[in-house]
Amino acid sequence: MKILLLGYGKMGKTIEQIALNRGHEIAGRIDVNNRADLDALGKEDVDVAIEFSSPEAALDNVRDCLKRGWPVVCGTTGWLEHRTEIEELCRQQHGAFFYASNYSIGVNLFFRLNKMLARFMKGYPSYHVSMTEVHHTEKKDAPSGTAITLAEGIIEQIPTKKRWVNDADSQPDAVMIESLREGTVPGTHVVRYDSEVDTIEIKHVAYSRQGFALGALTAGEWLVGKEGVFGMEDLLGEISNV
Numbered sequence: 001m002k003i004l005l006l007g008y009g010k011m012g013k014t015i016e017q018i019a020l021n022r023g024h025e026i027a028g029r030i031d032v033n034n035r036a037d038l039d040a041l042g043k044e045d046v047d048v049a050i051e052f053s054s055p056e057a058a059l060d061n062v063r064d065c066l067k068r069g070w071p072v073v074c075g076t077t078g079w080l081e082h083r084t085e086i087e088e089l090c091r092q093q094h095g096a097f098f099y100a101s102n103y104s105i106g107v108n109l110f111f112r113l114n115k116m117l118a119r120f121m122k123g124y125p126s127y128h129v130s131m132t133e134v135h136h137t138e139k140k141d142a143p144s145g146t147a148i149t150l151a152e153g154i155i156e157q158i159p160t161k162k163r164w165v166n167d168a169d170s171q172p173d174a175v176m177i178e179s180l181r182e183g184t185v186p187g188t189h190v191v192r193y194d195s196e197v198d199t200i201e202i203k204h205v206a207y208s209r210q211g212f213a214l215g216a217l218t219a220g221e222w223l224v225g226k227e228g229v230f231g232m233e234d235l236l237g238e239i240s241n242v
């Protein structure tokens with residue numbers, strides 16, 4: 001498979017390593033300094049584009065891929081106010097777009113566990129739900145995309161929770177997300193239910209970027225030849241060995 005890497009930072013490089021080990025080719029490595037190189041690539045030069053750049057760059061990158069007819073897997077967080085526009089463009093172009101706030105299989109199982117726990121805890125209003133996410137100091141967005149997905153899962157299940165806030169002050173109708181930036185932490189998420197007398201918490205800790213990168217590459221392999229808008233739930237049922 002010929003893979004175009006859009007964004008060649010921590011994630012782009014980790015994906016490249018795994019892709020080469022799996023026998024794929026790299027069609028191009030596009031970074032902030034060489035975006036013009038995209039113009040040299042035709043439809044047949046790229047089987048799939050994998051986009052991990054920055055919140056400011058993702059929209060243009062994904063748009064450019066869809067307009068060129070390249071299926072695109074995007075993992076960049078912090079730009080999702082434009083998601084509807086991209087999904088419409090994808091349908092107009094009969095293209096393929098895959099998005100996940102987190103490509104690690106473990107986190108996607110954690111998303112399911114989070115919803116199950118929220119559904120259970122909605123019957124116990126003496127427990128107050130909140131969340132902490134910890135990431136490396138180079139991270140540009142807060143809260144993390146993963147924390148937003150977790151908060152959406154809770155809001156979907158607990159009717160008294162209407163929104164999330166990236167704030168330490170507790171507000172009764174909001175899921176509070178605390179964001180911490182420390183050293184080189186790849187990504188830690190904790191969902192906590194506190195009462196006056198105890199705490200119940202679930203936690204996911206990524207030890208490295210390998211899980212994110214392997215999940216994104218697997219999504220790319222899966223996306224080739226498909227048309228439509230997809231996410232991890234579409235993929236999870238079909239894989240067993242990642």
Ligand SMILES: NC(=O)C1=CN([C@@H]2O[C@H](COP(=O)(O)OP(=O)(O)OC[C@H]3O[C@@H](n4cnc5c(N)ncnc54)[C@H](OP(=O)(O)O)[C@@H]3O)[C@@H](O)[C@H]2O)C=CC1
Pocket residue numbers: 006007008009010011012030031032033035052053054055057061074075076077078100101102103104138212
């Ligand atoms: N969904 C998931 O599973 C995961 C998502 N992420 C998300 O992915 C994104 C990237 O993370 P990470 O690799 O750690 O970040 P890095 O900062 O290490 O890498 C981002 C790269 O994108 C480049 N870039 C900036 N602007 C453009 C542009 N216009 N076109 C192409 N490339 C550009 C940057 O170049 P320069 O350095 O020169 O600015 C940099 O090399 C973040 O939004 C992060 O939150 C991260 C891990 C997992």
Ligand SMILES: O=C(O)C1=N[C@H](C(=O)O)C[C@H](O)C1
Pocket residue numbers: 077101102135139140143144145146147186187188
């Ligand atoms: O920026 C990162 O590093 C990560 N970003 C994603 C997010 O915002 O949730 C996924 C992962 O936690 C690492």
